[in-house]
Amino acid sequence: MSETSVNEQGIPVERPRMDVDIVCVGFGPAMGGFLTTLARNLKNPDGSPRFESQAMPGMPLQILCYERADDVGFGVSGIVTRARGIKKSFSAEALKSVPLACEVKEEKLLYMLDPHGASRRPAIVKLADRLIRLFKFALPYKDEALELPWIPSFLHKGDGWIFSMGQFMQWVAAEIQSGGDIQIWPGTPASGVIIENSSVKGIRLIDQGVDKNGNPTEGFMPGMEVRSNLTVVGDGPVGVISRQIDEAIGVPENYDRHEWALGMKFVVDLPENCGLKPGTVFHTLGYPEPEIFGFMYVHPGNIASFGIFIPSWFYNPIRTAYRYLQYWMLHPYFWKYLKGGKLRSWGAKSILESGRRATPYLAGNGYAKIGECSGTTNVLTNSGVDEAWESGVLLAESVIELLEKKRPFTKENLEETYVKRRQQSWLEKESKIAEKARDGFNRGFVYGLIGMALSGLTNGKLNLSCKASPHKEKMPTIEEFYRGKISPEEIVRIRRECAEKGIALNTVLMEKAGWEPIPYDGKLLISHQDALLIGGKVQAAQGYADHVRFVDEKVCMQCERKICIEMCSGQAITPGENGVPVFDREKCVHCGACLWNCLEESHRKLGKTNVEFLAGVGGLHSAEN
Numbered sequence: 001m002s003e004t005s006v007n008e009q010g011i012p013v014e015r016p017r018m019d020v021d022i023v024c025v026g027f028g029p030a031m032g033g034f035l036t037t038l039a040r041n042l043k044n045p046d047g048s049p050r051f052e053s054q055a056m057p058g059m060p061l062q063i064l065c066y067e068r069a070d071d072v073g074f075g076v077s078g079i080v081t082r083a084r085g086i087k088k089s090f091s092a093e094a095l096k097s098v099p100l101a102c103e104v105k106e107e108k109l110l111y112m113l114d115p116h117g118a119s120r121r122p123a124i125v126k127l128a129d130r131l132i133r134l135f136k137f138a139l140p141y142k143d144e145a146l147e148l149p150w151i152p153s154f155l156h157k158g159d160g161w162i163f164s165m166g167q168f169m170q171w172v173a174a175e176i177q178s179g180g181d182i183q184i185w186p187g188t189p190a191s192g193v194i195i196e197n198s199s200v201k202g203i204r205l206i207d208q209g210v211d212k213n214g215n216p217t218e219g220f221m222p223g224m225e226v227r228s229n230l231t232v233v234g235d236g237p238v239g240v241i242s243r244q245i246d247e248a249i250g251v252p253e254n255y256d257r258h259e260w261a262l263g264m265k266f267v268v269d270l271p272e273n274c275g276l277k278p279g280t281v282f283h284t285l286g287y288p289e290p291e292i293f294g295f296m297y298v299h300p301g302n303i304a305s306f307g308i309f310i311p312s313w314f315y316n317p318i319r320t321a322y323r324y325l326q327y328w329m330l331h332p333y334f335w336k337y338l339k340g341g342k343l344r345s346w347g348a349k350s351i352l353e354s355g356r357r358a359t360p361y362l363a364g365n366g367y368a369k370i371g372e373c374s375g376t377t378n379v380l381t382n383s384g385v386d387e388a389w390e391s392g393v394l395l396a397e398s399v400i401e402l403l404e405k406k407r408p409f410t411k412e413n414l415e416e417t418y419v420k421r422r423q424q425s426w427l428e429k430e431s432k433i434a435e436k437a438r439d440g441f442n443r444g445f446v447y448g449l450i451g452m453a454l455s456g457l458t459n460g461k462l463n464l465s466c467k468a469s470p471h472k473e474k475m476p477t478i479e480e481f482y483r484g485k486i487s488p489e490e491i492v493r494i495r496r497e498c499a500e501k502g503i504a505l506n507t508v509l510m511e512k513a514g515w516e517p518i519p520y521d522g523k524l525l526i527s528h529q530d531a532l533l534i535g536g537k538v539q540a541a542q543g544y545a546d547h548v549r550f551v552d553e554k555v556c557m558q559c560e561r562k563i564c565i566e567m568c569s570g571q572a573i574t575p576g577e578n579g580v581p582v583f584d585r586e587k588c589v590h591c592g593a594c595l596w597n598c599l600e601e602s603h604r605k606l607g608k609t610n611v612e613f614l615a616g617v618g619g620l621h622s623a624e625n
């Protein structure tokens with residue numbers, strides 16, 4: 001069968017068509033929860049199919065899942081989790097067989113001081129640092145860090161698990177597919193949603209054999225239309241399908257995608273005898289800049305994952321996660337463990353931190369959303385995996401109920417089952433508590449910490465509310481940010497030189513402002529470019545369109561800060577002619593951060609900026625992240 005539809009350029013294209021019962025977009029933890037629960041309920045005790053396909057009468061239910069990344073587990077990240085939802089799906093014995101998994105044994109919360117004096121600390125933080133140093137003999141102080149004696153219960157992961165999310169997802173995929181009822185197709189992005197009369201009818205897969213603008217070239221293969229009775233969307237924080245549905249069908253009145261963060265993570269071989277035991281978890285704050293939170297989790301096999309988060313309310317136009325992560329590693333508290341270690345792989349990914357406020361319509365005619373694209377991430381507990389998993393489980397239970405009762409996947413039926421289950425679950429209760437927890441950060445780091453503590457300790461009854469203004473209004477220019485450290489004339493010169501070389505400003509500016517050059521060791525401390533080539537290296541197959549586009553080039557020409565270049569996790573966006581940045585698909589790690597970081601908001605509610613982030617293949621090749 002085939003179907004004719006128009007491509008990006010408005011040209012009619014004949015596409016192959018396939019009909020299934022359930023099509024799923026994205027294989028992250030949310031979809032893991034959905035498909036694990038569904039797979040266990042598709043057969044009768046005698047092994048015969050429990051439900052008949054409507055798409056292919058006489059056959060069992062036809063269920064397909066398409067994943068953008070080149071393999072299962074490449075597009076995810078993490079993690080330490082209390083795993084409440086995951087533990088309901090799997091026994092502890094089963095989880096022990098997941099590579100790199102272990103139970104949390106020890107947990108520490110660290111306040112890291114600045115050993116070099118280069119970070120930008122408000123006066124009150126500097127005062128706190130001075131007092132800590134003065135009384136360090138009486139405090140749990142070690143190597144320029146304060147080991148806080150108490151971890152608030154909302155942050156505690158004491159009864160949880162440490163996973164490599166990539167390994168966990170591969171293990172889950174094997175379990176789901178072993179039943180033979182569900183197929184997961186990696187390397188196959190969904191590029192568009194099919195909507196007819198306000199009902200979702202399925203998805204369109206990405207076109208192959210096109211130029212960077214999507215025009216057909218030799219070997220053009222139009223993406224298939226996959227028509228389905230139910231489209232399950234679990235495409236994460238920057239997923240194109242969930243955003244297309246929001247635009248076409250609308251969003252609830254108070255919906256907002258204004259808060260986000262970029263997380264960057266390294267997976268390393270620790271040096272022998274480094275002294276860190278599997279199951280150890282560190283949460284950090286205070287360094288390399290006060291607004292940057294960090295973490296380290298120690299896996300079995302002398303392997304550790306660590307990383308940092310660059311939040312949307314970090315008002316620094318030089319937002320390079322890669323460089324800041326190197327300074328985090330070099331902090332004396334961690335360098336004593338890491339020195340001599342080796343980078344195995346790395347990754348970066350966005351997090352939608354608007355939490356409950358970013359809850360769209362969870363279901364409509366022919367579709368349901370699960371996981372981060374449905375606002376599950378909890379910004380108070382710093383937890384997203386378990387919440388995503390649980391949302392998938394709740395949808396699967398609802399789908400089974402509807403299949404049993406032979407009721408169609410209409411908005412009304414999905415609201416009566418899935419949306420109702422969500423409203424009655426711990427997800428809803430906890431997301432209410434967390435709703436305003438991060439608001440204080442709009443007024444600064446210290447105010448933000450107090451706000452978080454207040455919300456957490458009073459179960460959301462007391463909050464420090466603060467209305468968020470557009471990030472563009474609060475973000476200083478580079479000249480303002482470096483006032484007193486680098487003269488405007490020097491910045492003009494550095495800008496010119498970096499533009500001529502086609503590189504970002506961040507390294508030169510940070511070193512001028514007092515950050516020491518990174519002492520490269522060729523193993524753990526390596527250049528950003530080298531990191532793209534090792535371990536989880538970037539790959540981008542030929543014949544696909546660019547998935548990052550600059551909507552209005554005139555806006556880019558006039559843009560002073562060009563944050564898209566400074567923050568790019570893969571150095572895939574670089575200075576170009578006439579002030580319009582250049583995108584190199586072969587370096588893009590698919591973190592999606594350029595979409596949020598551009599300050600030119602064109603539709604704030606939906607988080608739209610002058611960067612368009614479309615469906616794309618490739619990215620980092622590593623199943624350890």
Ligand SMILES: Cc1cc2nc3c(=O)[nH]c(=O)nc-3n(C[C@H](O)[C@H](O)[C@H](O)COP(=O)(O)OP(=O)(O)OC[C@H]3O[C@@H](n4cnc5c(N)ncnc54)[C@H](O)[C@@H]3O)c2cc1C
Pocket residue numbers: 025026027028029030031066067068069074075076077078079080081188189190191234235236237238239240241262263264265307348349350351370371372373377382383384385386388615616
């Ligand atoms: C560095 C970092 C560390 C983190 N640490 C923790 C932690 O310790 N604990 C914790 O609980 N949470 C943590 N999180 C958050 C956690 O990763 C997310 O909350 C969680 O992954 C959300 O799951 P999801 O299934 O909704 O979405 P995702 O994990 O984002 O999965 C979505 C999937 O959809 C795929 N996809 C997207 N678009 C398409 C398309 N068009 N077609 C096909 N496939 C598509 C993606 O490739 C991806 O595999 C961390 C996040 C980051 C970035």
Ligand code: SF4
Pocket residue numbers: 550555556557559560561562563564565581597598599600610611
């Ligand atoms: S994409 Fe946004 S941040 Fe980048 S140059 Fe254009 S307007 Fe500026």
Ligand code: SF4
Pocket residue numbers: 548567568569570571572573587588589590591592593594595
């Ligand atoms: S271009 Fe790619 S690597 Fe760079 S910020 Fe955008 S998504 Fe991330």
